Amino acid sequence: MERTAVGKKSSGMSSRAKIGDGKSIKIWEDGWIWDFEEGKIKTTRPDNSSILFVNQLISQEKWKMELLNQYFSQEEVKYVSKMPLSLFGGSDRLVWSFLSSGVYTVKFRYFLAKKLLKKEKNTKKKK
Numbered sequence: 001m002e003r004t005a006v007g008k009k010s011s012g013m014s015s016r017a018k019i020g021d022g023k024s025i026k027i028w029e030d031g032w033i034w035d036f037e038e039g040k041i042k043t044t045r046p047d048n049s050s051i052l053f054v055n056q057l058i059s060q061e062k063w064k065m066e067l068l069n070q071y072f073s074q075e076e077v078k079y080v081s082k083m084p085l086s087l088f089g090g091s092d093r094l095v096w097s098f099l100s101s102g103v104y105t106v107k108f109r110y111f112l113a114k115k116l117l118k119k120e121k122n123t124k125k126k127k
């Protein structure tokens with residue numbers, strides 16, 4: 001996964017990490033929590049914590065609830081624990097969080113451009 005792109009915004013849209021094996025997603029830095037604000041953990045990483053990557057929070061395709069409760073706020077635990085995990089592992093991927101397929105297409109970019117132009121025209125009319 002491209003390290004610089006995880007959880008970044010582009011043209012007002014944002015991306016999220018889709019968990020595969022969790023080995024490339026940094027818990028405390030990357031945007032990986034779906035439906036949660038910017039997708040990032042807000043809780044500060046404890047100084048003595050060796051937990052750095054999402055794969056350390058997973059065991060046998062399930063979340064390690066004891067670790068989630070130990071390190072994160074109740075709200076964060078709620079969102080993380082409802083995230084589905086891959087049954088087949090594989091690599092983590094960067095996907096567009098505002099598309100159900102997660103795939104950024106030319107068709108979507110066209111739709112977005114039209115929407116932004118319409119919004120810009122409406123803003124100019126109000127002035």
